Amino acid sequence: MRILVTGKNGQVDTALQVLGDQLGLEIIRIGRPEVDLAQIATLEDTVRNGRPDAIISSAAYTAVDKAETEAELAQSINGDAPGELARLAKELNIPILHLSTDYVFAGDKDGVYNENDAPAPVSVYGRTKLSGEEQIAAQTDNYVILRTAWVYSPYGNNFVKTMLRLGETRDQINVVADQHGCPTYAPEIARVVLAIAQQVAIDEDPTLRGIFHLTGQGETTWAGFAKAIFEGSGNRGGKKVQVQPIPSSDYPTPAKRPTNSRLSGEKLDKTYGLVLDPWRISLDSCLDHLITLQNPTEG
Numbered sequence: 436m437r438i439l440v441t442g443k444n445g446q447v448d449t450a451l452q453v454l455g456d457q458l459g460l461e462i463i464r465i466g467r468p469e470v471d472l473a474q475i476a477t478l479e480d481t482v483r484n485g486r487p488d489a490i491i492s493s494a495a496y497t498a499v500d501k502a503e504t505e506a507e508l509a510q511s512i513n514g515d516a517p518g519e520l521a522r523l524a525k526e527l528n529i530p531i532l533h534l535s536t537d538y539v540f541a542g543d544k545d546g547v548y549n550e551n552d553a554p555a556p557v558s559v560y561g562r563t564k565l566s567g568e569e570q571i572a573a574q575t576d577n578y579v580i581l582r583t584a585w586v587y588s589p590y591g592n593n594f595v596k597t598m599l600r601l602g603e604t605r606d607q608i609n610v611v612a613d614q615h616g617c618p619t620y621a622p623e624i625a626r627v628v629l630a631i632a633q634q635v636a637i638d639e640d641p642t643l644r645g646i647f648h649l650t651g652q653g654e655t656t657w658a659g660f661a662k663a664i665f666e667g668s669g670n671r672g673g674k675k676v677q678v679q680p681i682p683s684s685d686y687p688t689p690a691k692r693p694t695n696s697r698l699s700g701e702k703l704d705k706t707y708g709l710v711l712d713p714w715r716i717s718l719d720s721c722l723d724h725l726i727t728l729q730n731p732t733e734g
C-alpha cells in the first residue's frame with residue numbers, strides 16, 4: 436500500500452515514516468522545498484504522480500503564537516491546503532486522513548471533549564485548523580479527521596525536548612499548572628493512523644469516517660507532565676530539576692490556550708477498537724529513545 440504523507444521533518448510525519456517502513460508500507464512524504472502548502476498549486480502534480488492509495492495530511496503551520504500575526508499564511512497551510520488535498524483525494528477516489536487539534540475547542544467545558552461538542556477556537560491556529568476540518572468535509576465524505584493534542588516524540592520540537600534542554604542549565608523551572616490535557620506520543624499516533632488508513636482503504640463503511648479524538652490515555656497538566664519528564668530523566672541518570680507550578684496568568688503568551696484540552700478516545704475505541712497507551716508508558720519510551728538509547732554506555 437502506498438500512502439502519501441504531507442510533512443518531511445515533523446514529529447508525526449517522521450513517526451509515520453519510521454513505522455510505515457517497519458510495516459512494509461510505502462510512505463511518500465512530501466514537503467518543502469518541492470511542495471509548499473502555502474502554494475496550493477504545487478500540490479496537484481505531486482499528489483497525482485505519487486499514485487497513492489491514501490493521503491495522510493499531517494503537515495501544518497504549528498507555531499501557535501506566531502500564527503497570531505501570520506493569520507493569512509496559517510490559513511493557507513492549515514485551512515486551504517487540506518481542502519485541496521481532500522479535493523484531490525476525492526478525484527483519485529481514495530481516503531484522506533487528517534491530523535487536527537484540541538485547539539478547535541474553547542477549553543471551557545467541565546469534562547472531557549467528545550466529537551459532538553461544538554468547536555469554538557480561541558486562537559488563530561485553532562481557527563485555521565477548524566477551517567481545515569471544514570474544507571475537507573466540504574470536498575469529500577471519504578475522510579477521517581483525527582484530533583490530537585500535546586504531541587511529543589524523539590523527533591522535531593516538543594515540550595519533552597524543551598524541558599530536557601532547559602533542565603541542563605537550570606535547577607528549577609516554572610511550568611503552567613492550570614491547563615489540563617492528554618500528552619500524546621507521535622509513534623502512538625502513527626500506529627493508530629496507519630491502522631486506520633489500511634482499514635479505510637479497503638472498507639467503505641461510512642461509520643469508519645468522520646471526526647475522531649486521538650490522545651494518549653490519562654490526563655495531566657503541563658506542570659504534571661514536566662514533573663514526570665524530570666522523574667523519568669532522573670531515573671535514567673539525569674539531574675534533578677524542581678518544577679514550580681504557576682498559573683497561566685504568570686506566563687502570558689500571544690495566543691490564548693484552552694484551559695481544558697482533554698479529549699475522549701471512546702469513539703475511536705468503539706469504532707475501531709484502537710486505544711493509545713497511557714501517556715506515562717509512552718513517556719518512558721520517549722525518554723528511552725532520547726536518553727538511554729543515545730547514551731548506551733551510561734547508567
Ligand SMILES: NC(=O)c1ccc[n+]([C@@H]2O[C@H](COP(=O)([O-])OP(=O)(O)OC[C@H]3O[C@@H](n4cnc5c(N)ncnc54)[C@H](OP(=O)(O)O)[C@@H]3O)[C@@H](O)[C@H]2O)c1
Nearest residue numbers: 442443444445446447471472473494495497534536583586
Ligand atoms: N504538536 C502538537 O502538539 C499538536 C497538537 C495537536 C495537533 N497537532 C497536529 O498534528 C499534526 C502534526 O503535528 P507535528 O507536531 O508533527 O508538527 P511539526 O512537528 O510542527 O511538523 C510540521 C510539519 O509541517 C511541515 N510544514 C509546515 N509548513 C509547511 C508548508 N508550507 N509546506 C510544506 N510543509 C510544511 C513542516 O515542514 P518544515 O520542516 O519545512 O517546516 C513539518 O514537516 C499537525 O497537523 C498539527 O496541527 C499537533
